[in-house]
Amino acid sequence: MVYIILDISGVEINFLRHGVKTTFFKRFGFPLRILGMMSGTSGDGIDGALVQFEKDGSFSLLWHQEFPFDANIRTRLKKLMNGCSEDEIALANSWMALLYSAAVEKFRKAHVDKIDCIAAHGQTLAHIPQKRKWGGVPLTGTLQALSGSWLAEKTGLPVIYDFRSRDMAVGGQGAPLVPFGDLRFFGGLPGDTVALNVGGIANITVIRRLPKPKVVSAFDVGPGNLLMDALATKISSGKNCFDRDGKIAAAGKTCRQLLEELMEDPFFELVPPKSTGRDRFGQRRFESIWKKWNRKLSPQDLMSSLLNFTVEGIASSLEKYVLPNGKIDRMIVAGGGAKNYELIRRLKMRLRGKMQIRISDEFGVPASAREAMAFAALGEAFLRGIPAGIPAATGAKQPVILGAFAP
Amino acid sequence: MVYIILDISGVEINFLRHGVKTTFFKRFGFPLRILGMMSGTSGDGIDGALVQFEKDGSFSLLWHQEFPFDANIRTRLKKLMNGCSEDEIALANSWMALLYSAAVEKFRKAHVDKIDCIAAHGQTLAHIPQKRKWGGVPLTGTLQALSGSWLAEKTGLPVIYDFRSRDMAVGGQGAPLVPFGDLRFFGGLPGDTVALNVGGIANITVIRRLPKPKVVSAFDVGPGNLLMDALATKISSGKNCFDRDGKIAAAGKTCRQLLEELMEDPFFELVPPKSTGRDRFGQRRFESIWKKWNRKLSPQDLMSSLLNFTVEGIASSLEKYVLPNGKIDRMIVAGGGAKNYELIRRLKMRLRGKMQIRISDEFGVPASAREAMAFAALGEAFLRGIPAGIPAATGAKQPVILGAFAP
Numbered sequence: 001m002v003y004i005i006l007d008i009s010g011v012e013i014n015f016l017r018h019g020v021k022t023t024f025f026k027r028f029g030f031p032l033r034i035l036g037m038m039s040g041t042s043g044d045g046i047d048g049a050l051v052q053f054e055k056d057g058s059f060s061l062l063w064h065q066e067f068p069f070d071a072n073i074r075t076r077l078k079k080l081m082n083g084c085s086e087d088e089i090a091l092a093n094s095w096m097a098l099l100y101s102a103a104v105e106k107f108r109k110a111h112v113d114k115i116d117c118i119a120a121h122g123q124t125l126a127h128i129p130q131k132r133k134w135g136g137v138p139l140t141g142t143l144q145a146l147s148g149s150w151l152a153e154k155t156g157l158p159v160i161y162d163f164r165s166r167d168m169a170v171g172g173q174g175a176p177l178v179p180f181g182d183l184r185f186f187g188g189l190p191g192d193t194v195a196l197n198v199g200g201i202a203n204i205t206v207i208r209r210l211p212k213p214k215v216v217s218a219f220d221v222g223p224g225n226l227l228m229d230a231l232a233t234k235i236s237s238g239k240n241c242f243d244r245d246g247k248i249a250a251a252g253k254t255c256r257q258l259l260e261e262l263m264e265d266p267f268f269e270l271v272p273p274k275s276t277g278r279d280r281f282g283q284r285r286f287e288s289i290w291k292k293w294n295r296k297l298s299p300q301d302l303m304s305s306l307l308n309f310t311v312e313g314i315a316s317s318l319e320k321y322v323l324p325n326g327k328i329d330r331m332i333v334a335g336g337g338a339k340n341y342e343l344i345r346r347l348k349m350r351l352r353g354k355m356q357i358r359i360s361d362e363f364g365v366p367a368s369a370r371e372a373m374a375f376a377a378l379g380e381a382f383l384r385g386i387p388a389g390i391p392a393a394t395g396a397k398q399p400v401i402l403g404a405f406a407p
Numbered sequence: 408m409v410y411i412i413l414d415i416s417g418v419e420i421n422f423l424r425h426g427v428k429t430t431f432f433k434r435f436g437f438p439l440r441i442l443g444m445m446s447g448t449s450g451d452g453i454d455g456a457l458v459q460f461e462k463d464g465s466f467s468l469l470w471h472q473e474f475p476f477d478a479n480i481r482t483r484l485k486k487l488m489n490g491c492s493e494d495e496i497a498l499a500n501s502w503m504a505l506l507y508s509a510a511v512e513k514f515r516k517a518h519v520d521k522i523d524c525i526a527a528h529g530q531t532l533a534h535i536p537q538k539r540k541w542g543g544v545p546l547t548g549t550l551q552a553l554s555g556s557w558l559a560e561k562t563g564l565p566v567i568y569d570f571r572s573r574d575m576a577v578g579g580q581g582a583p584l585v586p587f588g589d590l591r592f593f594g595g596l597p598g599d600t601v602a603l604n605v606g607g608i609a610n611i612t613v614i615r616r617l618p619k620p621k622v623v624s625a626f627d628v629g630p631g632n633l634l635m636d637a638l639a640t641k642i643s644s645g646k647n648c649f650d651r652d653g654k655i656a657a658a659g660k661t662c663r664q665l666l667e668e669l670m671e672d673p674f675f676e677l678v679p680p681k682s683t684g685r686d687r688f689g690q691r692r693f694e695s696i697w698k699k700w701n702r703k704l705s706p707q708d709l710m711s712s713l714l715n716f717t718v719e720g721i722a723s724s725l726e727k728y729v730l731p732n733g734k735i736d737r738m739i740v741a742g743g744g745a746k747n748y749e750l751i752r753r754l755k756m757r758l759r760g761k762m763q764i765r766i767s768d769e770f771g772v773p774a775s776a777r778e779a780m781a782f783a784a785l786g787e788a789f790l791r792g793i794p795a796g797i798p799a800a801t802g803a804k805q806p807v808i809l810g811a812f813a814p
């Protein structure tokens with residue numbers, strides 16, 4: 001058994017795989033241009049990001065673009081995600097490949113850069129990370145609709161796909177995968193870094209350089225935009241679905257009592273790794289807040305308080321579970337929340353003297369391209385034989401190479 | 408657009424793929440030992456065959472072995488094949504990988520030979536070769552349960568899998584795939600060859616050397632053992648499920664009238680490519696024959712007539728659809744029928760002067776290892792960047808590389 005050390009992006013990653021170095025691919029040299037592609041559970045479209053990787057480990061985003069699904073496709077996808085048969089899955093594999101290839105065609109029309117390879121997530125139809133007894137055998141499993149063979153054939157490009165399975169084969173949850181992208185793109189920075197993503201839920205990736213850059217943990221820290229978006233939708237009667245630039249929150253004052261009440265949520269006492277979602281910080285939670293507080297507080301004050309809830313969830317998680325293990329030099333913010341100026345301003349205020357707050361875009365990773373770029377990074381790792389599974393994030397027994405390849 | 412000619416087994420294969428030679432793999436040299444693995448729709452187990460491929464194109468079967476499923480597994484598999492949900496498929500992918508890896512473990516215990524790579528079919532849960540309109544989009548698709556990533560992780564060996572999808576992406580039926588194995592293993596012989604497989608149904612692969620060995624057609628020619636097996640089961644009240652060595656048939660005399668009646672089946676008038684199955688030559692057909700003839704003929708005479716039906720289906724198909732296009736030097740017989748001496752004897756008699764009748768085993772391909780060996784050949788082709796899809800067999804628009812790769 002030997003450890004192999006590969007150098008990417010000034011980031012050295014230790015790995016171990018059956019004691020043998022496994023690099024299979026001879027066709028791919030540098031610069032390497034990988035198109036990362038992602039379609040999420042929201043089912044609203046495919047994000048693409050073409051990343052150029054250089055031999056010295058540096059990278060640059062050549063472009064990123066969205067391929068939105070039309071209403072017809074969204075409806076069919078929702079239906080699929082609510083349950084389907086083996087025949088529907090056989091067809092969905094081909095169908096998603098056709099949609100992904102239509103996206104590639106659109107991207108190619110808009111940009112001239114040569115693409116070497118596609119790294120595509122596919123559309124999750126099932127994900128069972130906890131062992132389920134099935135005919136006496138405890139099993140986990142995951143299913144992303146996308147035929148790599150079809151996509152390769154239709155685009156004429158090699159395709160890397162099925163990124164989640166192998167981590168689950170070594171006891172991991174097959175998620176989250178994006179922390180590897182954070183490591184790839186931010187691991188080369190001096191000092192220790194937290195990558196924060198403020199989507200519906202807020203989550204962080206903690207990267208420490210000791211002695212080599214490494215993801216030491218990755219977990220959900222509390223609500224991101226879910227509650228604020230619900231409020232924006234409510235007070236505009238559905239006209240606006242979010243508080244653009246944080247303007248509503250900026251015009252209000254936070255209610256201490258409400259904030260304290262919200263922070264009593266037992267989620268914040270759970271020791272990481274942990275994850276949460278809509279069931280805890282979604283519409284139902286919002287409705288109960290609204291019912292109790294909408295007569296006592298102005299919409300602005302309510303928004304301000306919910307924004308501070310997000311800020312406090314992030315900051316207190318850092319104070320409880322990250323900073324005790326060593327200082328953090330910077331927190332890099334991505335996701336929709338990175339565009340909420342008021343959120344950034346208050347995060348800076350709240351964590352002043354503890355760490356810098358920076359926007360992901362400053363480091364070559366536009367907030368909205370982060371996920372698709374992460375899949376490009378996963379593709380690079382696959383081609384170079386680098387295990388991209390991160391046990392600290394997924395709970396796997398060991399880091400393994402993620403993905404399968406259709407030439 | 409350029410044609411690329413690669414030499415395997417003295418067989419040269421023309422192919423075209425986006426005008427570019429695509430060989431991705433640098434790790435694999437010669438000799439190359441590939442474990443072909445197959446589990447069929449009967450759901451009774453996994454066949455394995457370790458084939459060693461040499462640089463000069465020669466090959467040898469190192470061993471072949473079966474991994475039978477126990478009753479519990481067979482029951483669950485039958486249930487799965489009768490319909491399942493997305494969650495069950497996610498788990499079935501992992502489950503089949505565990506079963507395949509258990510088979511590999513058993514094989515490794517019995518044989519010391521180093522395995523370089525696995526080429527595995529998986530378990531078909533859905534196969535939709537005819538375009539089906541689905542939300543307005545006409546689609547085909549196929550689904551073999553087997554996570555390549557899981558199998559690679561559990562065995563520590565690279566895995567090639569998902570062999571059927573890509574042929575379907577270019578309009579093919581994704582089946583049959585075994586003709587490529589016939590081409591690989593018999594294409595190096597001098598002259599023109601028909602590979603005959605007598606399973607439940609009988610099918611042939613026609614290989615002509617003009618100017619390079621090529622599969623010119625592959626199709627079902629009529630019943631194989633289905634009707635004879637049904638009769639063996641009936642007359643032994645379930646004790647025997649087939650006519651061992653063809654002894655019952657050898658003791659009988661064929662009834663001309665019955666044979667003529669059977670040969671009136673319109674299937675024999677269909678121009679190839681064509682396929683058939685249990686619906687035409689299965690239990691229901693047998694019952695109607697039995698009802699009409701069991702008082703008029705002895706069991707031996709009935710068996711003899713059914714055997715001649717199989718022989719006549721094969722011979723007349725050759726006479727109608729193969730021999731008019733040029734002579735055939737030999738027919739190589741595989742499948743359960745290859746062990747039926749009486750079948751072989753009557754085939755020889757019926758086709759005397761037209762072609763030699765030989766048994767697959769004589770050419771290094773034991774009849775019972777033929778399918779698993781074909782998957783080993785498909786694995787070799789994948790690693791060498793050789794398109795193994797055969798349009799003459801599947802109806803695809805062009806030959807494409809088949810398979811995906813988990814390192």
